[in-house]
Amino acid sequence: MTGSAIVVPIMLPLLAATLTFFFRRGAITMSLLTAAGTIAAVVVLSLEVMDQGPLSYTIGGWDAPLGIELYADGLAAVMLLMSAFVGTAITVYAAGYFSGKPAVARHFWPLWMFAWSSLNVIFLSADIFNLYVGLELMGISAVALLTLEGERDALTAGMRYLLVSLLGSLAYLLGVALLYGTFGVLAVQEIGEQMFPSPATWTALALVTAGMALKTALFPLHFWLPPAHSSAPSPVSALLSALVVKGSFYLLLRLWFDVFPEAVTPAAGQLLGILGAAAIVWGSILALVQRRLKLLVAYSTVAQIGYLFILFALLTPEAWSGGVYHALSHAFAKAAMFMAAGTLMHALGNDDLDTLDGSSERFPLSVYAFGLAGITLMGLPFSGGFTAKWLLLSAALETGQWWYVTVVLFGGLLAAGYLLRALAHLLTPTPTVKVQHEPARGTEATALILACVALLLGLVSAPILELLQVGAPLGSMIP
């Protein structure tokens, strides 16, 4: 593969966004083709990274600072793989889900392709300002997707989300300004090489971190997430929970380990770790008291995001890999879960847990998908969640921070608690299951397949982790 193919994951969805905006007829076909193309490109890219180490490419031969430089290491490749596969599943699911709503679908496809493109921009960008642009694009398209159906809850949640998102991006931008003011360069690597602790860099670090924590919905800044993720149309919920929060998390990861390592103190990492731990507990507790399925799943996202932040406190190669692996498996599982929940909600009219009683009789596939995805979220073998948890736990024990062991383990139990609460409703047989809409073909299967992949991620973790070690900031965990 020539270096220019690195732009395919960005350009292809962007092209599709433009085309689907103009040609509504073939929107689904175009999107599916885009998905297939993206998968192909991303797989080739990953193999390349695995083979040759980190790749970088300057678009059109224009060097930084004015040109756009793209960079792909193991982390980026894994994230791209995640967005490609989950994105494809969302595309398939949405094709079915929106089949009866042409008016909504019309806007969905361009926006979704746009969001996908911006996500890949974030994963591939090598300079901090481009990252800002990607972040803003992702935020705006996400809010637009969220408010697609124009329902009251979705609109207010979207409005809140938009304000939050903009605030977060601006905080990031201010941080970028301070960094540029200090170093005069924008490339991630170069800043990282020059980094030294100073008030400006500290402030920049604080702004960037807080901004991204806000956008990733780290406790206690998660307030916007549950209403937003639960009120969105189901494919959108899936992509928000699975991918969009990972975008900002990825950014934070990049900055902490590639830009700021010289300026970061362990205490700051502990702060994030503690907030992550709090998120696990708080999100789970709130998930336990929800009466609506999608809200429950949304709070579960709040809790699961907490795991991602624990790696900042542990700071070992295992912890780093574990955190990323958690992001990966959570993406698959949560997408599957929102899809399944969406199918049920769509079919039965609403997502009150009581209404969903007995849906397993009618929609066994969706309930299986929900359950299997739950296994990953609980971190049980053989799921990807287990691998992640294993790595985090070993890191926590290795560094002697046993309280994280407790939190991580306890979080799994809490997850079991709220998921079982939901499952118990889904499995309770009732004589009156009123189906309002039959689920579209393929939507149930898509969720199930995603859930299965999330489960299988535990079995194929060795090669993925190996890919992840390419250019890993803390050094490879493979001896």
Add this chain to the structure above:
Amino acid sequence: MNFGDFFSAILWTSPAAVPLLLIIMLALKPSRPLAEALAPLAAAPAFLVAVFAGVGTVIEVPLLLGTRFGLTETTQVFLLFSAGLWLLAGLYARFYMGDGGPSVRFFGFFLATMCGNLGLILTRDVVGFYLFFILMSFASYGLVVHGGSRQAFRAGRVYLILVVAGEAFLLPGMILVSVVAGSYQLEEVPAAVAESPLRGLIFFLIFAGFGTKVSVLPLHFSLPLIYPAAPPPGAAVLSGPVIKAGLLGWLLFLPTGEAGPLFWGTLIAVAGLAAAFYGVFIGLTQENPKAVLAYSSISQMGWMTVGLGVGLLAPEAWPLALAAITVYAAHHALAKSSLFLGLGVTERSNSPRTRRLALAGLLVGALAIAGAPLTSGAVAKYSLKETIATAPGSWPGVLDALLQVGAVGTTLLMARFLFAVLPRTEPGKLFAGLWLPWAAQLGLITFGILALPGNPLQTAGVTLSFSTIWPVTLGVLLAAAFWILGPRMGLEATPRVPPGDILVPLTWLMGLSGRLREAGIPSPAARLADRPTNPRYAHYSEKLRVVYPTWLESSLRYWVVASLVFLALVLTLTFVNLSV
């Protein structure tokens, strides 16, 4: 394994295997008639083994942990009288069990008990003994409850409780015995137990474990219930070979013939004496003849226990004691079971002539138990007397006197038995099959003494000594006096102790908690469990679980709060980095 070995394995296991085979045949419809016909003869192989197979051969069979079969001189005698009794009882049962032929269920249990009983005598290893003993104990339950009456089931329940309690002592006992012996071979047990530091514990476990079967005080209370409940052939085997199995257990597992603390011998001898007299006293108050016989068994087993105690007190004279116990056991098994068979005959005698004849037969049996001259009882008592003489210290004098007094008591008890039989009669058909086995038994207890080794005349002479004559005579006279004078002097109203004596307070105690509960006094545990959940707690729990988290969560959503949190995070992150 060559053919010879195989053949001898078949031979040695046949006493236990044949009954088992017959049980299986009984269970399967096609072979049932044949099995019914053969069941009475099931003990025949055992009898043949007892008579013809020699002492000393041991063969191994790969069952359980490796079971060994063989005979010693003692067990040969046990096998001889046990197998004989099983045969007689089997034949008797064949005719006794109703007009429609003996019931399949009865024979099932009969055969299983037989298998256990004969097996435990033949087996030469700890595990095998335990196996057969357990089989016998549990299977005899079926004989007890065969009648199906409420009393029978009550008796069965009491019996089972004792069996299970005995099991609780036996299992640890057997395990410890094997551990200290380092072997499962019975031959090595007594010496190993005597030398073991655990001998006190083992002694206690074995004594109590087999004591439930021997009916040593205070584990005796099931006998007066189960004998009246079981049908005559069942009662006959229970009172004959089955109860002796417990005695055999003692003989095999206690450190007999080894020097041990005198305390054990004393304990056993005292326990035996207590049972010997207790049985007589309580037995005299009984109305049911079978209950009288049960107390008599308690008493007689007490005398055998005394023999064992003396044997332990004087280990050097153990062979003598062993012989005495064995003879006594054989005698008592024969005599006591003959009384039960005779009871059956008496009950079914509907003509005055047969009834008189039957009563005469019972009288012979009763005299034998009492130890009248020329009966097996006299021989048994004589050999016990000889054993007593070997005891150390002042034991011989005391015991000898007590033995004589006991004999008077036994005679009285037998008289009580005969009086109790008199008014009883049940209509039924009297078969020759009932007479013949009984007659054979009576013959054995009277003329059997002639078959004993040694000069028959001398043996007979021994039984004619003054010491055998006077107690029986005195007993008979006393009984006659009571019979004649009792009603006039108002002595009819002897106190009545319910069969099972101490069982009555025991059941009351056992039922206490139930009655308390019925009376509305709950146990502390129940009181704890019944406490209802305080609604206030439920309220708080709801608040803690749902209300507060939800409120806190929604308050995070206010922009003021959210932005302040955001700013706080920015500042904290800056500060955290500054501070280091």
Add this chain to the structure above:
Amino acid sequence: MTLSFWMPVLVILTSLVPSLVIFFMTDAQLRARRALYLGAEIVKLILVLFMLVGIYYGAFYETRVALLPGVEFLLRANALGMFFLTLTAGLWLLTTIYSIGYLESSPNRSRFFGFFGLCVTATAGIALSGNLLTFFLFYEMLSLVTYPLVIHSQTGKALRVGRTYLFYTLGGGTVMLAGVVWLYGLAGSVEFTEGGSLAGVEGARIPLTIAFVLLMVGLGVKSALVPLHGWLPQAMVAPAPVSALLHAVAVVKAGAFGIVRVVYEVYGIELSQALGVLGPLGALAGVTIIYGSVKALSQDDLKLRLAYSTVSQLSYITLGVAIVGSASTVGGVVHLVHQGIMKITLFFCAGVLAETIGVKKISEMNGVARRLPWTMIAFAVGAVGMIGLPPTAGFISKWYLGFGAAQGGAYWAVAVLAASAVLNAAYFLPIIYVSWFRKPDAPFEEKLPKGRFETNGMMLAPLLITAALALLAGLLATLDVSPLQWTELIVGREFSYNLDEILP
């Protein structure tokens, strides 16, 4: 990639693949499903027997795949694993035959058999696990795939119970995970090796002890050690074949098997002794034995009584492990199989009673033996085995346990065994009594069409076979193929015990 590599995988696949295929079959495809299922089972049994013979003659089967960098997925057949695997494979076949009869007309059979097969897959995985992580993976999988079986009837109660079940098992699993990760951190990799893979770890006594406790909590939940046993009696809402499998083979046995593995092959008996963890473990087992029996006494529901009996019986295995000595170890380990065949017989019988004449309570059992003589004979055999009377398999276990305990001077354990025998008798004998000696209160309600046998032959045959096995395992304990002899092989070969302590 050789035969040695693929055999363990094949054994697992023989149950995994059919189970997954069955999910996609409708309830109507009865014949195809049965053929597939039984075919798979027979293939599995043959494979297992093949391996068994191989192991006996010293062959070596191992599948090793890297799961995480430095962390391996390891399947390895050794004598102990094969012991458990054989039990699993054999009883799976019987249980399936039984379930075919049991669930003749109930809905969701595909789902049932699918998860049923997965359950066996997990158990086979547990049996073949070569290291602690692999064990844990299958252990957790087992918790999950049993859940749908527990809630099979999907009544409100079943769902509630299912939740309790998962909370217990997942909670235990979580605690165990902490222990597993910790041990990996301490030792690098924790394989099951003879003499214990941690034997070489220097120092670190406190972490090792804590990790041991964590592991025991996790394993104790499944093996129903008091106070972690709460789920087991509740799980009785499951259909009888599930209870049978749960109680005899899969779940509880996985826990007990794990305890054996951890003590002998992870920590090693010397280290365990040095850490002083065996005493408390034994005491806990003793308490459980008594507690389970006492609770069983007051249950009127037959399955509940059996469940509490399982609580009690399971701890015999733990007790055997906790008492150092070859004989008690043999007693404990052999009870893995003995308890399995005896308890499965009892549950099969309970199922037959419920399905044939609708009897579920002991108070309704008056005279049932007149209607179901063979079933109740089998029941009696199982019950006698549970009491531990000769010549049944239960006696062998109890005898060896007691023997070992007495040899090691743990007389309290002998007393526990004796007390347990009494209690077992106290709750089993009344059942035998009422079923054989009482007269039926009323004619029994006939729930099945009249057939050739007293009940559906598919249900009757398995329980007669297991009853016969329970009897033969005791009676023919000296035979080379008996569980006892195999256990002695394990104890001699893998736990490096001196078998001379055991009497010939």
Add this chain to the structure above:
Amino acid sequence: MTSVTLYALSGMVVVAVCVYGLVSYPHLIRKILAINVMGSGIFLVFLSFSRRVPGENPDPVPHAMVLTGIVVAVCATAFALALARRVHEVTRSSYLPEEQDPPEEAG
């Protein structure tokens, strides 16, 4: 105080004022405006860095970035305004739901 510092500080002041506005005014339009102006404040900070080394030619990169930033900000503001209008249409309110009730009642 150099002009650079002056620019930068005034930019920061703008940002701070806007943060205050964002926090304390519940009306959506005010919030959107605050965010928009906050963006401008940041641009000001950016521009202040373009002349970091006195005497040299101004660095063109911040200009490029600010231009891009303005485009993004315009888009975002436009979208936010459109969304606010929709919110108003549907909910008949220009406030977020939680801001409509006085906080003390909700507590």
